[in-house]
Amino acid sequence: MATEPSTPGGADSPEPWSARVRTLTRLGRHREALALLRHGNPSPPPHAVALPSAVISCAALSLSSGVSQIHALAAKRGLLPAADAYLLSALLTSYSRLGRLPLAHQLLDEMPLESTPHTTLRTAFNSVISGCALHALPAACFAVFRRMRAASVGFDAVTLLALVPAAPPRVVPQVHALAARAGLAAETSVANCLISTYARGGVGGAALARRVFDEMPPASRDLVSWNAVLSAHAQNGLGVDALELYRRMRGPDGGGVEPDAVTLVGVLSSCAHLGARSVGFEVERYVLDRLPGFRANVHLCNALINFHARCGSLPRAQQLFDEMPRRSIVSWTALITGYGMHGHGDVAVSLFERMVSEGIRPDNVAMVGLLSACSHSGMYDEGRKYFSTMESAYKLRPTLEHYACMVDLLGRAGRLREARELISSMTMPADGAIWGALLGACKIHKNVEVGEEAFKHIVELEPSNAGYYVLMSNIYTDTGQLEGVARVRAMMRDRGLKKEPGCSYVEHKGQVHLFMADDHSHPQAKRIYKLVIKLEQMVKEKLGVMESKAAQRCAEKAAAQPLIGFHSEKLAVAFGLLNTEASSEIVVIKNLRVCGDCHSFLKAVSGFTNRAFLVRDASRFHRFEGGVCSCKDYW
DNA sequence: TTAGGGTTAG
Numbered sequence: 018m019a020t021e022p023s024t025p026g027g028a029d030s031p032e033p034w035s036a037r038v039r040t041l042t043r044l045g046r047h048r049e050a051l052a053l054l055r056h057g058n059p060s061p062p063p064h065a066v067a068l069p070s071a072v073i074s075c076a077a078l079s080l081s082s083g084v085s086q087i088h089a090l091a092a093k094r095g096l097l098p099a100a101d102a103y104l105l106s107a108l109l110t111s112y113s114r115l116g117r118l119p120l121a122h123q124l125l126d127e128m129p130l131e132s133t134p135h136t137t138l139r140t141a142f143n144s145v146i147s148g149c150a151l152h153a154l155p156a157a158c159f160a161v162f163r164r165m166r167a168a169s170v171g172f173d174a175v176t177l178l179a180l181v182p183a184a185p186p187r188v189v190p191q192v193h194a195l196a197a198r199a200g201l202a203a204e205t206s207v208a209n210c211l212i213s214t215y216a217r218g219g220v221g222g223a224a225l226a227r228r229v230f231d232e233m234p235p236a237s238r239d240l241v242s243w244n245a246v247l248s249a250h251a252q253n254g255l256g257v258d259a260l261e262l263y264r265r266m267r268g269p270d271g272g273g274v275e276p277d278a279v280t281l282v283g284v285l286s287s288c289a290h291l292g293a294r295s296v297g298f299e300v301e302r303y304v305l306d307r308l309p310g311f312r313a314n315v316h317l318c319n320a321l322i323n324f325h326a327r328c329g330s331l332p333r334a335q336q337l338f339d340e341m342p343r344r345s346i347v348s349w350t351a352l353i354t355g356y357g358m359h360g361h362g363d364v365a366v367s368l369f370e371r372m373v374s375e376g377i378r379p380d381n382v383a384m385v386g387l388l389s390a391c392s393h394s395g396m397y398d399e400g401r402k403y404f405s406t407m408e409s410a411y412k413l414r415p416t417l418e419h420y421a422c423m424v425d426l427l428g429r430a431g432r433l434r435e436a437r438e439l440i441s442s443m444t445m446p447a448d449g450a451i452w453g454a455l456l457g458a459c460k461i462h463k464n465v466e467v468g469e470e471a472f473k474h475i476v477e478l479e480p481s482n483a484g485y486y487v488l489m490s491n492i493y494t495d496t497g498q499l500e501g502v503a504r505v506r507a508m509m510r511d512r513g514l515k516k517e518p519g520c521s522y523v524e525h526k527g528q529v530h531l532f533m534a535d536d537h538s539h540p541q542a543k544r545i546y547k548l549v550i551k552l553e554q555m556v557k558e559k560l561g562v563m564e565s566k567a568a569q570r571c572a573e574k575a576a577a578q579p580l581i582g583f584h585s586e587k588l589a590v591a592f593g594l595l596n597t598e599a600s601s602e603i604v605v606i607k608n609l610r611v612c613g614d615c616h617s618f619l620k621a622v623s624g625f626t627n628r629a630f631l632v633r634d635a636s637r638f639h640r641f642e643g644g645v646c647s648c649k650d651y652w
Numbered sequence: 653t654t655a656g657g658g659t660t661a662g
Contacts, residue, residue: 036653039653043653066653069653069654070653073654101654102654103653103654104654105654106654106655107653107654107655109654109655110654110655137654139655140654140655141654141655142655143654143655143656144654144655145655146655147655147656148655150656173655174656174657175655175656176655176656177656177657178655178656178657179655179656181657182657205657206656206657207657208657209657209658210656210657210658211657212657212658213657213658213659214657216658240658241657241658242657242658243658244658244659245657245658245659246658247658248658248659252659252660278659279658279659280658280659281659282659282660283658283659283660285660286659286660286661289661314659315660316659316660317659317660318660319659319660319661320659320660320661322660322661323660323661345660345661346661347660347661348660348661349661350660350661350662351660351661352661353661354661354662380661381662382661382662383661383662385661385662386661386662389662418662422662
């Protein structure tokens with residue numbers, strides 16, 4: 018660079034500064050590129066090398082009139098309609114990116130189809146299709162593609178890379194088939210694109226993405242292929258598969274592919290969902306050791322924050338957040354959600370306020386995090402306030418998820434009628450999660466009538482979700498309506514539904530110790546059960562009376578058959594007590610909600626063992642210490 | 653020299 022003349026080259030050497038324009042554009046230094054062009058030596062014309070770059074720089078700076086000026090200049094010099102393929106392509110890209118589609122179409126119309134080389138035609142169409150894709154104009158992409166085909170211009174991989182992501186979900190398989198017929202589907206770039214596009218179509222899409230990946234010849238899979246298929250699983254809640262892919266890619270299957278930050282973002286996201294703490298800690302170690310510049314990567318930092326917030330290390334999440342040089346709304350949301358899950362609604366609210374005061378406008382996801390934080394902390398007034406002003410203050414129209422948070426908030430606060438009225442006021446049909454939140458509130462407040470109504474809707478919306486049947490059955494049990502219990506159980510039997518088995522796990526010395534309810538398969542099972550029985554005895558003596566009917570039922574069952582009725586979290590905590598140092602916190606990850614009996618048990622045990630237990634259940638964290646729980650019995 | 657693939661939060 019030092020040898021470049023600081024002033025434009027003379028008549029004998031137009032290249033250096035024209036080439037410099039190109040370099041500056043490539044580096045994203047658009048203003049400098051245009052300044053150089055303006056002050057460049059006008060003779061000899063036409064500086065053809067600099068013009069396409071200049072057009073791209075104009076577009077990058079949204080200088081629509083600059084593009085038009087260069088367009089006019091080029092036309093005057095006879096470089097258009099198709100004499101200079103690069104300039105044509107740059108103009109078409111820029112007009113499309115700037116949303117000036119009529120001009121792009123006009124340029125396409127002006128190309129002499131017969132005399133223009135085929136590659137120039139293909140590139141011209143590709144430029145417009147890609148420009149439309151960038152502008153999120155899927156219909157325009159397909160309209161131009163149809164024109165391309167009508168003009169008998171063949172497409173290539175580049176066409177597909179723009180077209181595939183623009184296709185509506187139902188059309189993707191058709192474009193896929195078209196690519197396969199053209200022999201392009203096997204190209205690495207096209208296959209990678211198909212994988213990530215299918216991944217957007219939910220769990221079914223992830224299966225299709227997986228098929229594309231599996232059908233690729235192993236030698237043609239690159240790092241992006243592995244990242245795309247791993248993310249496809251991570252994004253669709255298939256964390257176990259994502260972690261398995263991570264293991265495979267580092268082994269012989271991966272062919273020496275080294276994970277990068279994108280890989281680790283997907284892995285951390287899965288760890289966060291699964292509660293796979295040791296894998297997540299390993300990934301963090303890798304990041305600290307091998308990716309020294311990771312703090313500049315907002316995605317990676319966000320993934321780490323989210324992992325720690327959801328896996329119990331809230332202080333670490335806060336520290337990573339504090340150390341970030343630049344944050345996005347995702348960083349804030351991850352932290353807000355984390356505090357909410359731990360029952361620190363007040364902190365979540367003040368973080369939210371700080372975010373807004375720093376000029377970040379909340380989005381729908383941030384509002385879900387905030388409202389659920391209010392809900393977990395019983396912050397009825399704040400929740401109502403934020404919900405009712407989200408549209409006026411932030412132009413956010415409530416979605417199904419926001420309604421679900423609010424029904425949960427109102428319902429848990431005992432305002433069942435208000436929750437029911439909120440559902441009636443909705444302009445869209447309520448989904449299973451919303452009726453489910455109402456049903457959950459009916460369980461807490463033992464309301465059969467409203468519960469039955471919610472259940473009627475759920476059975477239609479999510480007929481195979483066993484959890485809701487169990488919830489309804491428990492409402493009948495709690496209110497002594499045994500015929501209701503029998504009815505719901507019969508429904509489950511007829512539909513072949515089984516309650517999801519509860520399971521909990523503890524990690525110890527890098528090993529996962531998994532416990533199911535009443536499960537005796539652990540090598541230390543004998544000691545563990547002995548300890549639970551002893552602790553239960555102690556709890557009984559301590560509490561004097563049983564707290565709930567549920568606990569009584571458990572006790573009756575246990576008396577009849579002494580080795581059943583042991584919920585998985587009790588076993589996991591007992592394992593922790595037997596195997597860990599007295600000063601350490603025992604962290605348990607559970608798939609279902611903690612039941613009332615286990616909750617009382619863990620509170621009491623934390624008191625007389627002088628140990629802290631951190632339990633992540635299906636909806637939040639409970640930290641048991643000194644005989645109390647961080648949820649303040651509100652959950 | 654032009655067009656172009658994978659990434660986080662609920």
